[in-house]
Amino acid sequence: MFKKLSIFPTLLIGLLACSQPKEMYLFSTFREPATEGLYLAYSSDGYHWNHLGGPYLKPEIGLQKVMRDPSVAQGPDGTFHLVWTSSWKGDLGFGYASTKDFIHWSAQRFIPVMAYDTSTVNVWAPELFYDDENQDFIIVWASTVPFRFEKGEEEERNNHRLYYTTTKDFVTFSETKLFFDPGFSVIDAMIVKRGKDDYVLVLKDNTRSFRNIKVAFGKSAIGPYQNVSAPFTGFKTEGPTVAKVGSEYLIYYDSYGDKKYGAAKTSDFKTFVDVTSQISLPVGHKHGTIFKVNEKIVEALKNRK
Secondary structure (H helix, E strand, C coil), rough: CHHHHCHHHHHHHHHHHHCCCCCEEEEHHHHHHCCCCCCCEEEECECCCECCCCCCCCCCCCCCCCCCCEEEECCCCCCEEEECCCCCCCCCEEEEEEEECCCEEEEEEECCCCCCCCCCCCCCEEEEEEEEECCCEEEEEEEEEECCCCCCCCCCCHCCCEEEECCCCCCCCCCCEEEEECCEEEEEEEEEEECCCCCEEEEEEEECCHHHHHEEEECCCCCCECCCCCCCCCCCEEEEEEEECCCCEEEEEECCCCCCCEEEEECCCCCECCHHHHHHCCCCCCCCEEEEHHHHHHHHHHCCC
């Protein structure tokens, strides 16, 4: 009797495991010339991506009303938050909207994070990160403020540094502050949490002679980030995003000089293996962010009318 009964806990655990919703990867993206809006791709393994169509949200705010660099992060209540570059130049902020399913969206809003300094040239590539330590969102972007920093190789109107703000509700925001000044023009930054007091910043060195991807390391989500690495991608690469697949990290990047997508694999952010030949993406896919969702969301998107 005891042997027969002992089977049931195992069966129960198995049934519970089967009933748990499966997670899949979504990739937010856009299409040039970036006037159509948000597109999506999905993957079950993090390597091979399928087109989910679009646009899911047409940009309505900003001077040029474009949607570039769409970044998505999910909050603890299940809401997905989206921020994006709304203009090449002239905007003092970025676009924002939220959704539960990527089909029904909130009203779009413009978040004027650089309005305090109207000499700001641009606000590029806002990137969302949910900080579970402080239970708020960190938004990091690149802006050029002429004559603010040593320009090195760059002209004054192309000398970017990273700034940030935090928010819990996307209504009230903290004061904009400098996030990262590595001594060179820097854009396209993504925060990766590996563990407590262990963060990596994946970034683009936008100096004219480099324009490639590097990493830096910090003990908190807002830094300070130090020990900038040597580049692990080639010339004219940008828009990095990171997916954790098993125990390894895949860093995707837009190799715009070669007009293709690339990827590198790492377990420690010190040694990188080029796995570009192992990935596949929809034609026309441009850089955004990778995040996980319940597979029910993907199925609903696939079956939408």
